[in-house]
Amino acid sequence: MTLNPPPSQQTPHSPRRIPNRRVLIVGNYCHDVLIQNGSVVAETLGGAASFISNVLDSSSVSCELVSKVGHDFRFEVTHSPIVVPEKETTVFEAYFDLGIDGIGHADRVLKRVSACDPILPSDIPDSSFDFGMAVGVGGEILPETLEKMVEICDVVAVDIQALIRVFDPVDGAVKLVDLKESGFFHILHRIGFLKASSDEALFMDVEQMKQLCCVVVTNGEKGCRIYHKDDEATVTPFLAKQVDPTGAGDSFLGGLVVGLVEGLTVPDAALLGNLFGSITVEHIGQPKFDLMMLQRVQDEVQKRKKQCNLSSSHKNDLNEFHERLSPARFSCVDSQLQPKLLVNGHSCDR
Numbered sequence: 001m002t003l004n005p006p007p008s009q010q011t012p013h014s015p016r017r018i019p020n021r022r023v024l025i026v027g028n029y030c031h032d033v034l035i036q037n038g039s040v041v042a043e044t045l046g047g048a049a050s051f052i053s054n055v056l057d058s059s060s061v062s063c064e065l066v067s068k069v070g071h072d073f074r075f076e077v078t079h080s081p082i083v084v085p086e087k088e089t090t091v092f093e094a095y096f097d098l099g100i101d102g103i104g105h106a107d108r109v110l111k112r113v114s115a116c117d118p119i120l121p122s123d124i125p126d127s128s129f130d131f132g133m134a135v136g137v138g139g140e141i142l143p144e145t146l147e148k149m150v151e152i153c154d155v156v157a158v159d160i161q162a163l164i165r166v167f168d169p170v171d172g173a174v175k176l177v178d179l180k181e182s183g184f185f186h187i188l189h190r191i192g193f194l195k196a197s198s199d200e201a202l203f204m205d206v207e208q209m210k211q212l213c214c215v216v217v218t219n220g221e222k223g224c225r226i227y228h229k230d231d232e233a234t235v236t237p238f239l240a241k242q243v244d245p246t247g248a249g250d251s252f253l254g255g256l257v258v259g260l261v262e263g264l265t266v267p268d269a270a271l272l273g274n275l276f277g278s279i280t281v282e283h284i285g286q287p288k289f290d291l292m293m294l295q296r297v298q299d300e301v302q303k304r305k306k307q308c309n310l311s312s313s314h315k316n317d318l319n320e321f322h323e324r325l326s327p328a329r330f331s332c333v334d335s336q337l338q339p340k341l342l343v344n345g346h347s348c349d350r
């Protein structure tokens with residue numbers, strides 16, 4: 001598992017004097033306009049950065065967020081964005097009546113109808129972080145931005161949507177390009193995690209990417225699958241009553257990173273991601289997460305570890321996978337962090 005700090009941070013010539021800040025989130029906030037049968041049904045705060053910081057804040061994982069918005073940004077947020085007065089905030093319209101996905105659910109058709117400025121390397125603080133998250137939605141992450149992130153963060157998780165989206169010049173419809181043609185491919189051997197939805201995964205070669213980093217493919221109500229080198233595992237989902245899928249993938253990634261920062265193995269962290277994703281689809285806009293939920297995670301992780309109803313080969317695969325990925329816990333995780341997943345006095349240690 002490639003979770004070690006980049007070589008530049010390992011040399012004796014660059015001792016780290018200032019302790020790392022925890023998580024750096026890079027991606028623009030946006031306004032989401034939900035449209036059904038020609039009518040606007042909701043206008044909400046969007047952008048992967050907003051869903052992810054919501055998950056991290058609710059889990060008490062400290063994070064710093066770099067995001068740009070225009071003069072018209074109209075939401076109260078905990079992590080202030082950079083305001084570009086001469087620009088408008090990125091806006092996505094999500095049409096729920098134009099497409100049907102492979103499993104028969106009405107799916108979104110997304111259009112970017114306004115775009116704020118890209119995030120430049122100079123917008124990112126010159127500090128060190130345990131974890132970086134490149135989570136653009138409207139093309140605001142540039143190759144040089146990602147390069148800076150891999151230099152200052154021990155591990156970088158990337159949402160593929162930040163890299164492969166292109167926008168129709170006439171109506172802003174979101175289209176995807178192959179990862180190899182995205183202009184980011186040369187940096188990807190330096191990242192730790194690449195997250196894609198099952199639709200987006202069609203735009204990369206999973207077999208190739210899993211040799212470079214840990215690939216996580218989310219699949220809506222079916223949960224997710226993790227790939228790393230020769231290991232693969234499916235992480236089963238939680239039941240949810242879907243109201244709006246917007247932000248599910250973002251909350252998933254937030255949950256995955258919370259789990260990793262707290263020292264869970266990758267499959268257990270992905271289980272946490274599944275939980276945050278499932279709760280998100282039950283809401284329009286940003287869901288509120290509470291301690292009851294963390295209790296649910298703890299119970300679920302415990303239960304799944306004890307479950308004997310896995311087929312023996314699957315069970316062995318999963319155990320081996322857990323074992324191999326366990327050393328991939330962050331070297332920087334210290335005992336002070338462990339109590340953060342304490343719920344009602346019970347530890348999350350498994």
Ligand SMILES: Nc1ncnc2c1ncn2[C@@H]1O[C@H](COP(=O)(O)OP(=O)(O)OP(=O)(O)O)[C@@H](O)[C@H]1O
Nearest residue numbers: 197218219220221223240245247248249274277278
């Ligand atoms: N209907 C559902 N029921 C239960 N869990 C769900 C459902 N939809 C999504 N999830 C959870 O959320 C995760 C992410 O969902 P999904 O694969 O739809 O991501 P996505 O397409 O990137 O989402 P978005 O682009 O809307 O943020 C899934 O892996 C799953 O754990």
Ligand SMILES: O[C@H]1[C@H](O)[C@@H](O)[C@H](O)[C@@H](O)[C@H]1O
Nearest residue numbers: 032046047048092137247250
């Ligand atoms: O708020 C949403 C959300 O962040 C989605 O993950 C992204 O696909 C959309 O573009 C955005 O509008």
